[in-house]
Every structure is written in C-alpha cells, then in structure tokens.
Amino acid sequence: MRAVLVKEYGRPEQIxxxxxxxxxxxxxxxxxxxxxCGVNFLDALMVxxxxxxxxxxxxxxxxxxxxxxxEAGAGVVGLSVGARVxxxxxxxGYADEVVLSASRVFxxxxxxxxxxxxxxxxxxxxxxxxxxDRAQLKAGEVLLVLGAAGGVGLTAVEIGALMGxxxxxxxxxxEKLALCRQYGARDLxxxxxxxxxxxxRELTGGKGVDVVYDPVGGVYAEPxxxxxxxxxxxxxxxxASGEIPKIPLNLVLxxxxxxxxxxxxxxxxARPRENAANLAQLLAxxxxxxxxxxxxxxxxxxxxxxxxxxxxxxxVKGKVVLVPG
Numbered sequence: 001m002r003a004v005l006v007k008e009y010g011r012p013e014q015i016x017x018x019x020x021x022x023x024x025x026x027x028x029x030x031x032x033x034x035x036x037c038g039v040n041f042l043d044a045l046m047v048x049x050x051x052x053x054x055x056x057x058x059x060x061x062x063x064x065x066x067x068x069x070x071e072a073g074a075g076v077v078g079l080s081v082g083a084r085v086x087x088x089x090x091x092x093g094y095a096d097e098v099v100l101s102a103s104r105v106f107x108x109x110x111x112x113x114x115x116x117x118x119x120x121x122x123x124x125x126x127x128x129x130x131x132x133d134r135a136q137l138k139a140g141e142v143l144l145v146l147g148a149a150g151g152v153g154l155t156a157v158e159i160g161a162l163m164g165x166x167x168x169x170x171x172x173x174x175e176k177l178a179l180c181r182q183y184g185a186r187d188l189x190x191x192x193x194x195x196x197x198x199x200x201r202e203l204t205g206g207k208g209v210d211v212v213y214d215p216v217g218g219v220y221a222e223p224x225x226x227x228x229x230x231x232x233x234x235x236x237x238x239x240a241s242g243e244i245p246k247i248p249l250n251l252v253l254x255x256x257x258x259x260x261x262x263x264x265x266x267x268x269x270a271r272p273r274e275n276a277a278n279l280a281q282l283l284a285x286x287x288x289x290x291x292x293x294x295x296x297x298x299x300x301x302x303x304x305x306x307x308x309x310x311x312x313x314x315x316v317k318g319k320v321v322l323v324p325g
Contacts, residue, residue, distance in 0.1 A: 001019070001020060001021075001022050001023075001095060001096035001097050002017055002018070002019060002020075002095065002301060002324070003017070003018060003020045003060045003092075003094065003095035004016070004017055004060055004061060004062070004094035004095065004098070004301065004304050005017075005018050005020070005058040005059070005060060006046075006047055006057065006058060006059045006060070006061065007057060007058050007101070008056050008057065009047070009048065009049025009054065009057070009207065010047075010048050010049045010050075012047075012305070014016045015047065015304075015305075017301060017302055017304075020095075022097065023097045023098065023099035023296050024071075024099070024306050025071050025072060025073035025099050026073050026099075027073050027074045027075050028073060028074075028075050028076060028101055028102055028103075029072075029073040029076070029077055029099055029100060029101055029102060030042075030069050030071065030072045030073065030079055030099070030100070030102050030105055030172075031069070031070045031071040031072075031088070031097055031098070031099050031101075032065060032067040032068065032069055032070065032085060032087055032097065032098050032100070032105070032280055033067045033068045033069075033070045033096070033097055034065045034066075034067045034093060034095060034096060034097060034098055034324050035065075035066055035067040035068065035114035035323070035324070035325065036065065036066045036067070036115045036117065036118035036119075036298075036321050036322065036323050036324075037062045037064065037065045037066075037093040037094055037095075037118055037309060037321065037322040037323075037324065038062075038063070038065070038112040038118045038119050038120075038122060038123075038319060038320075038321055039091075039307045039310075039311055039319070039320040039321060039322060040063055040064070040122055040123075040151065040311065041151070041240055041298075041311055041312065042063055042122075043061040043063060043308060043311075044308050044311060044312045045098075046059070046060045046061050046091060047061055047308065053090075053225045054081075055091050059091060060091060060092045060093070060094050060095050061091055061092075061093070061094050062089070062091060062092055062093020062095065062098070063088060063089065063090055063093060063122060064086070064087070064088050064089075064093060064096035064118060064120075064121050064122045065086070065089065065093040065098055065118055066084075066085065066086045066087075066108065066114040066115075066117030066118040066120075067084075067085065067087075067098075067102050067114065068082060068083065068084055068085070068151055069081055069082065069083045069085060069105070070097070071182075072102070076102045077102075078102075078241075079102050079105055079107070079153050081089075083107055084107065084108050084110075084112075084114075084117075085105050085106060085107055085117075086105075086106055086108050086117040086118065086120060086121050087100060087104055087105040087121075088104050088122065088268070089104065090265070094301065094304055094322060095106060095301075095322050095324070096301075097150075099231065102201075103272060104268075106121075106276075106279055106280075106283070108283065109286060109287040110164060111287065112283075112286060115295055115298060115320060115323065116286075116292075116293045116295065118321050118322075119151075119294075119295050119318070119319035119321055120163060120282070120283075120293055121279065121287070121294040122152075122264070123152045123154075123155045123293075123319065124155045124159070124282045124291065124293075125264055125268070125275070125278060125279055125282065126150055126152050126155075126237065126262065126264040127155040127156040127158075127159050127160075127213070128155075128159055128278050128281070128282055129262065129264050129267055129275075129278060130156070130213060130235050130237060130262040130264075131143070131160055131163060131165075131211070131213070131235075132163070132278070132313060133267075133300055134233075134235060134260045134261075134262050135163055135211045135212075135213075135233045135235055135260065136233075137160065137163055137211055138164075138165075138210075139163060139164025139165065140164060140166070141164070141165050141166070141210035141211060142165065142166045142168065142204060142207075142208075142209040142210050142211070142215060142229075143156070143160040143165040143166065143167050143168065143209065143210065143211045143212075144170065144200060144209040144211070144212045144213070144224060144227060145157050145160065145167060145168070145169050145180075145213045145284070146170045146184075146191075146212070146213065146214045146215065146216045146220055146224060147170070147171065147214075147215045147216040147314075148169035148170055148171045148176070148177075148180045148185065149169075149171045149176035149177070149179050149180055149266060149317045149318070150215065150240065150314065150317075150318075151311070151315065151316065151319045152215050152238075153169075153171075153181065153213070153215055154179070154183055154317070154318050155293075156213045156256050157169050157180050157184055157185050158183045158184055158291060158292075159186070159291075160213075161183070161184025161185070161186075162184070162285065162290060162291070164185070165210075165211075166186050167175065167184055167185045167186055167187070167198065168185065168186070168187040168188070168189060168203060168209065168268065169185035169187070169188050170188075170189045170190075170191050170196065170220070171188075171189075171190065171191070172190065172191065172192040172314075173192065174190060175317075176317055177189075177190060179294070179317050179318075180250070183294070187203050188313075189203075191220060193287060195223075196220055196223045196224065196227070197223040197227050199225055200227040201227070202257065204229070207229050208227050208228050208229030208230075208232060208255075208257065209227055209228060209229060209232060209234065210228075210229060210231075210232050210233070211233050211234075212224045212227065212228060212232070212233070212235060213235045213237060214233045214234065214235060214236060214237055215237035215238045215240055216238075216239070216240050217236075217238070217239035217240070217241050217242075217243055217244055217245050217317040218239070218241030218242070218243040218245060219241070219243070219245075220241075220246060221245035222245060222249065222251075223249070225247055225251050225252075225257070225259075226251060228255060228257045229255065230255050230256060230257075231255070231256050231257065231258075232255065232258070233257065233258045233260050234257065234258065234259050234260065235262050236259060236260065236261050236262060237262050240314060247259065263283060278301045293318065293319060294318030295318055295319050295320070295321050296317045296318050296319070296320065297310065297316070297320050297321075298320070298321045298322070298323050298324070299320065299321075299322050299323070300323060300324070301322055301323075301324040303322070304322060307320050307322055308322075
C-alpha cells in the first residue's frame with residue numbers, strides 16, 4: 001500500500017510517498033481502508049517536529065480519516081467488516097490504510113459522504129468541547145470567533161449559532177466573512193482593516209463579549225482578551241499565526257475573566273465516554289441537517305505538499321481533504 005513517509009523532521013525533501021507493507025490489526029484494533037483524510041494545521045506541525053508529540057520515524061501524518069473497515073482484530077465489538085466510519089488515529093492517515101484502536105472509530109450516518117466525514121471529527125469535536133465543556137456557552141451570550149473562516153473557526157461559528165449564541169466572526173477578508181455569515185454569524189469584523197477592540201465595543205454597546213474562541217494567537221490575542229465582558233472566558237485553541245501571545249494577567253483580574261485551555265486530543269483520551277457522547281451529538285446534528293462541513297479543496301494523496309501549504313498559509317476556507325483513491 002502507499003503512504004506518505006516523513007523520514008526526518010523539519011526537512012520537506014525527506015517526505016515521500018512510498019510503498020509500505022499492509023497493516024495488520026492487533027487485539028482491539030481495526031484496519032480502515034482510507035477513502036479520505038482531513039488535513040490539519042497539526043499535521044504541518046508534526047511534519048516539522050514542533051508538535052506536542054513526536055511519533056518515531058519514519059512517520060506518516062494524518063490525524064483524521066474516513067473509510068471502510070477492512071479487518072477487525074480479536075475482541076472488537078460493534079464494528080464489522082464493511083462498516084463506513086470516521087476515525088481519529090492521531091497520525092498515519094495519509095495512506096491507503098490505517099490501523100488503530102476500535103475505541104477511536106465511529107460509524108457515520110448513511111447520508112454522510114467520506115470527504116465530509118474526514119473533515120468532521122477534529123474541527124467539530126474541538127469546537128463543541130470548547131464551547132460546551134470549557135466555556136459552558138449559554139444561549140443569548142455573545143461569542144467572538146477569531147480566524148472564523150478556518151478549519152476550526154468555521155465550526156465554532158456554526159456550533160455557537162446552533163447553541164443560541166450571538167456570533168461575531170472575525171476574519172481577514174470580505175470573502176471569508178461572507179462564508180461566516182452563511183454559517184450563522186450575526187456580526188462580522190474584518191480585522192485586517194479595522195480596530196478589533198473598537199469594533200467589538202461598538203457591536204456590544206461597550207459591554208464586551210462573553211466568550212472568545214481563539215485558534216490564531218499572535219497580535220489579536222490581547223485586544224480579544226481586552227474585549228471580554230465581566231466574567232468572560234477566553235478559549236486558547238491554538239496558534240495558527242505562529243506566535244504564542246503574552247497576556248498581561250492584570251486584564252484577567254480586573255473583569256474577573258478566565259483564560260481557558262482547550263486541548264481536545266488530551267480530553268478525548270482522558271474522557272473517552274464524554275468525548276464519544278459529544279461526537280454522537282455532533283453526528284446526530286449532521287444527520288438532521290443542522291451541521292454541514294465546508295471543504296474548500298480536495299487533493300490526491302500525492303498532493304500532500306500542496307494541501308499542507310494551503311493550510312499553513314491560512315488561505316483555506318473550512319477544510320482541505322486528501323482523497324487517496
């Protein structure tokens with residue numbers, strides 16, 4: 001079978017598509033014939049060797065996949081050969097097949113295509129966990145989403161609106177903001193051409209927002225924290241800008257606000273039952289037509305370089321997906 005192999009961290013020339021032995025499942029594991037694989041910012045960090053975890057080399061990136069169960073190991077219950085599934089292996093997805101624990105595999109609704117399924121688990125589960133579990137977002141509250149047209153940002157807009165929040169979407173172009181409007185944003189801020197804090201003040205009548213969802217970091221983090229209202233919550237999702245911000249903690253003290261870390265990967269492993277329940281709810285919303293993943297481009301397996309470049313350049317709206325077939 002084919003797989004993208006990273007032979008040395010941080011050196012793009014050491015990444016190749018190669019033939020590797022077929023996967024064999026161990027006890028409690030399944031083999032998935034990959035039909036589509038989501039491309040995430042964390043994949044790029046993993047290829048560079050700068051992610052929180054470093055799998056042994058040679059390593060295949062690809063944190064989320066969709067496909068068909070082709071083999072099941074001893075002790076696997078509830079997943080039969082031929083089942084249509086999505087899964088979160090963490091890495092290994094840029095390949096024709098992936099093997100992983102059956103506990104990280106979920107059946108998909110009949111109407112869900114593989115490309116949508118591959119774009120679904122990480123972005124939607126991250127945003128739902130962030131807004132429901134970490135921020136405890138309530139209907140009627142005001143949610144400010146930075147990087148709102150990106151892979152996780154757009155799902156935060158969509159889920160926030162579904163949960164009854166007033167969503168203010170922030171992005172760097174009018175085209176991106178138009179997409180956010182389609183996904184439920186009530187108010188829009190182009191922070192490439194306006195003062196973020198001043199626009200939030202205008203839109204909220206000086207009260208500020210209840211929750212900030214920030215997957216970007218960098219220069220917009222501090223004005224976003226300053227835009228929080230009394231007892232507001234600032235969600236740290238990631239640092240797509242490449243810059244980890246330094247927040248003056250007196251800002252947290254003055255309005256009794258909270259800075260809340262969100263690391264869905266760690267949560268999904270530490271709280272598997274709660275995570276499974278969250279995914280079940282998200283898939284039920286999809287089946288009911290209330291969620292619709294936005295995939296802006298698909299690439300063949302050999303197009304992994306272009307796909308990763310699109311994600312790291314922050315030009316992507318929604319998600320990018322590899323289709324090995």
